[in-house]
Amino acid sequence: MTPPQSPAPLSHGAAATLSLPDFSLVEEACKKSSLLWIAVPGLRDRAVWHVWQEHEGRGAVYLVTGGGEQNVPGLSDGQLVRVTVRSKDKGGRLATWSGLVGRVLPDTAEWAEVVPTLHGKRLNAHDGEGQPERWAERSAIFRIAPQGPLLEGPGRYARGSGAAAVQSGPATTVTRRVR
Numbered sequence: 293m294t295p296p297q298s299p300a301p302l303s304h305g306a307a308a309t310l311s312l313p314d315f316s317l318v319e320e321a322c323k324k325s326s327l328l329w330i331a332v333p334g335l336r337d338r339a340v341w342h343v344w345q346e347h348e349g350r351g352a353v354y355l356v357t358g359g360g361e362q363n364v365p366g367l368s369d370g371q372l373v374r375v376t377v378r379s380k381d382k383g384g385r386l387a388t389w390s391g392l393v394g395r396v397l398p399d400t401a402e403w404a405e406v407v408p409t410l411h412g413k414r415l416n417a418h419d420g421e422g423q424p425e426r427w428a429e430r431s432a433i434f435r436i437a438p439q440g441p442l443l444e445g446p447g448r449y450a451r452g453s454g455a456a457a458v459q460s461g462p463a464t465t466v467t468r469r470v471r
Contacts, residue, residue: 310389314442319344319351321387324380326413328353330436331374332366337456340364343409347402352437353391354406356414359430367434369395374443375436388444391436398428406433 310318322328322344329337340362342355353375357364367373371393379386396402407424410433417423427433444450 309440310438310442314387314389314445315438317387317445318377318389318438318442321377321379322351322353325378325386327378329376330355330364330367331376332364333371333373335366336459337374337376338362338364341413343406343413345406345409347405347435350437352435354396354410354433354435356410356427356431356433358432359426360418361427361431364434367393367432369393369434372439373436376444385444385449386446387442389438389442390440392439394435394437396433396435402435403428403433406435 322342326341326343327339328342329339331337340355340357342353344351345354355364356362357367373391373393374388375391376388377386378384396406407427410427411417411424414423419426442448
């Protein structure tokens, strides 16, 4: 992915900081594509599954991390992250925006609204209907609301491809196998 750009300054009117066409682009892209990349400052980008949901009249990305779910280290309440969403049709980068992270706590109205949606979209859960209880006990649910102007979008892309080097790990090899 491209290096992080400086996120926009914080404000309380997240949706108001994006122009209506830009907010509509982000909303539509996030509704169609269940995969996006989160760039926590100082760490590599992470691909995550998510849902887009409205709460109190504002749309945002919601995701689950930890407790047997996807790992998004460094994500914390009140920080700004860079979010890149792909085009569902073409698979390439469609829009990049700054997002303000908020933790969604169990036993809140927001939790009660978003957990059924997340639960319904979570594929291959090993604990089935017990999943929301596991999330309350061992996972964290975060909201990422658009914040500031669109960083990249149609006609406004960075020159680089956005491709990142493969991270080494137990599944990587040094050289390509010859057949």
